[in-house]
Amino acid sequence: MYSQLRNSRVKLSLGHIFWHEVGLGPNLVFLHGSWDNSNQWLRTIEYLCPDYHCFAPDLLGFGDSERPKMNYSIDVEVECLAQYLDTLNLRQVYLIGHSLGGWVATSYALKYPDRVQGLVLLAPEGVNTSLRGRWQMARWLTAQPPVAYWLLRSIYPIAKWFGRQTKIEELLMFRKQLIDSKVAMKLLFRRRQAEIKAELVDDKLSELKTPLLLLQDSQNQADASSSLCQSYAALAANAEIQFINSGGNNLLLESPDLVAKYIGEFAK
Numbered sequence: 001m002y003s004q005l006r007n008s009r010v011k012l013s014l015g016h017i018f019w020h021e022v023g024l025g026p027n028l029v030f031l032h033g034s035w036d037n038s039n040q041w042l043r044t045i046e047y048l049c050p051d052y053h054c055f056a057p058d059l060l061g062f063g064d065s066e067r068p069k070m071n072y073s074i075d076v077e078v079e080c081l082a083q084y085l086d087t088l089n090l091r092q093v094y095l096i097g098h099s100l101g102g103w104v105a106t107s108y109a110l111k112y113p114d115r116v117q118g119l120v121l122l123a124p125e126g127v128n129t130s131l132r133g134r135w136q137m138a139r140w141l142t143a144q145p146p147v148a149y150w151l152l153r154s155i156y157p158i159a160k161w162f163g164r165q166t167k168i169e170e171l172l173m174f175r176k177q178l179i180d181s182k183v184a185m186k187l188l189f190r191r192r193q194a195e196i197k198a199e200l201v202d203d204k205l206s207e208l209k210t211p212l213l214l215l216q217d218s219q220n221q222a223d224a225s226s227s228l229c230q231s232y233a234a235l236a237a238n239a240e241i242q243f244i245n246s247g248g249n250n251l252l253l254e255s256p257d258l259v260a261k262y263i264g265e266f267a268k
Contacts, residue, residue, distance in 0.1 A: 004049070005042075012083040014076065015066030019057035019084075023049030026117075026267055027093040029085070030056040031101030034125065034184040035177040037063030040098065040252060047260035052267065057084060059104065061183035072186050074126070074199040077104045078111060085115070094267045096120040098252065100184055106201050106232075109210045118211045120263050122251060125188065126201045127231040135189035141175040142185065149175065205235035212236050213266045215259060217251050218243035 006021045020038050028048060030041040038056035045054045058065035060080045061072055070076070081104060085093065094117050097105035102124025109116040141148045152168050152175075159165045178185055189196070216229045233239045242262050246255040 009064075010084065010087055012080060012087065014070075014080045014083065015060055015068045017057055017060065017066070017080065017084050018064035019055055020045070021053075021055050023052050023054045025052040027090050028052045028054050028263070028267060029090070029093045029095050030054065031059065031081075031095065031097040031105050032056070032062065033099030033101055033123075034188060035181045036098070039063075041096075043256035044252060044260045044263070047257055048264055051264065055088070055090070057081075059101070059183075062181070067183070072183050073191075073195070074103060074107050074187065077187075078107045081108050082112065091115060092117055094118045094120065094263075096263060097124060098122045100125050100187060102126065103201070106205075106208070107199070110201065110204050110208060113209050116210045118213070118266055120213045120215065120266055121229075121232065122215045122259070123228050124214075124232055125228065126199075127205075127228060127235070128197065128200050128202050129227045129231050138174075138178055138185070139189060141171065142178050202231075202235060205232065206237060208236045208238065210238065211266075212239040213262065214239060214241045215251060215262060216241055216243055218245045 004022050007018070008021060009016055009018045018038070020042065022045060028045075030038070030045065032038050032040045038058045041054075041056045045056060048054055059077055061067045085091075092115060095105035095109060097103070097119070099122070102121040103126030105116075105119055105121065106124060106126055109119055149172075152172055156165060156168050159168050212232070214229045214233055216226055229241060233241050244251055244255055244258050244262070246258070251259055
């Protein structure tokens with residue numbers, strides 16, 4: 001697959017967009033998650049590219065796409081996606097989205113229902129599932145001055161002495177992910193609450209005509225990502241959930257073959 005993978009870039013009115021592309025067949029467009037980029041999907045695409053034409057763009061402000069200074073919003077990302085698909089003359093697509101990419105994909109499908117043949121979502125953002133509480137830790141970790149960082153670094157030697165350093169290491173790693181993803185932070189929790197809520201899809205999902213498949217890890221049915229899937233399933237009339245036993249807590253990392261299997265069956 002990697003020998004056939006094409007990396008491209010196109011100039012749109014909002015900025016340059018970078019993407020990976022490979023394969024022939026029905027069009028699958030993969031939108032990455034909040035703290036990631038298009039590389040997140042490459043292992044899944046490897047299983048699908050023999051039968052599908054796969055596109056994995058970096059959203060505006062992420063990865064190798066341009067990061068223009070602007071007021072980022074979900075509407076801006078949807079408009080950029082629309083320009084991208086128009087430029088590539090992709091009139092009929094399946095959209096596959098993880099986390100923030102799921103929010104963008106759903107918003108696009110609601111705005112352009114005749115152009116989306118199906119949606120496949122993993123832990124999709126965009127619903128008011130304890131919105132404020134879910135990002136409380138992220139706000140604390142990235143607040144200025146960096147009190148959280150100073151505190152975690154100061155207690156790390158003590159935690160290590162007692163063999164309890166793993167949780168602190170995870171929090172410090174998550175903090176780095178957050179800081180490296182300024183646009184994602186802005187879209188998810190660093191805008192005015194009224195602005196964020198205006199773009200949530202809770203009240204619109206009942207209008208979604210597009211077939212929707214939600215992929216959820218069967219091992220983590222009590223975590224935040226499961227709550228997001230359950231919210232979408234309850235609100236969207238055409239939704240179904242497929243539970244996958246990944247043996248871990250990251251479907252795309254640990255079970256790209258199973259994710260690809262269900263995407264392929266859905267897009268037949």
